[in-house]
Each structure stands twice: as C-alpha cells, then as structure tokens.
Amino acid sequence: MLLVNRILLDAIGAQSSDIHIEPGADDLRVRLRVDGRLRDHLQLPHWMMTGIVSRIKIIAKLDIAERRVPQDGHVKVKSNGQVVDVRTSTLPTEFGEKVVLSLPDSARDPRSE
DSSP: HHHHHHHHHHHHHHOOEEEEEEEOOSSSEEEEETEEEEEEEEEEEEEGGHHHHHHHHHHTTOOOTTOOOOEEEEEOOOOOOOEEEEEEEEEETTEEEEEEEEEEEHHHHHHOO
16 A cells, blocks of 8 residues: 555654554544654544555564454565664554554664664
C-alpha cells in the first residue's frame, strides 16, 4: 500500500522518533513524534485501518491473522540511500489495533552513516 510507504517516508523526512497509528470509533489518526512532541499528521476514515495495519504486519513479518495479542517486529526502509531499521509494535484496543513504528536515532541525524 503506497500510503504506508508515504507515512514512513514523511516520518523520516520530518526527523520523527516514532509513528503512532491509532484507531478511534470513527477515524484512524496518524501522529508523528517530533522533538519529543506527538503531532497530528493524518486523519483517515476508519475503514482504512485493516488495510494499513495488515500492510505493516506483512512487511514486518508479523501474523496478520492475530489481532488479540500484542506483536513486535521490524522492517527495513530505504530512504535517500540509507537503510533504516524500524521497530514495529501492535497493541489491541477497543476500536482495533494500534501500531507504533519506532525510528532509530540514525534516521534523524543526517551526519550518521
């Protein structure tokens, strides 16, 4: 799904430390933590949640059928010739699965190689 790729690249470009994908009763919020502050990035219709979470689980090699227990994994993302290892965590909530993608410090520091 191109939207997941765009979210990851936007977060790397914004020098975000993590991405929070949070389902609500009517919507799906995507927030980025930049400089220690969680900021709204996107608000999407709730029906997009399953596709976005499934895509993240597939690229992180998690079990897409399991939605009732937390899962952890990682995915490698290539941005500007740099490979970034992104940690992924899923957590079941009342309205669906919350996903947190954590970016390493090297993704935020342009001097790191």
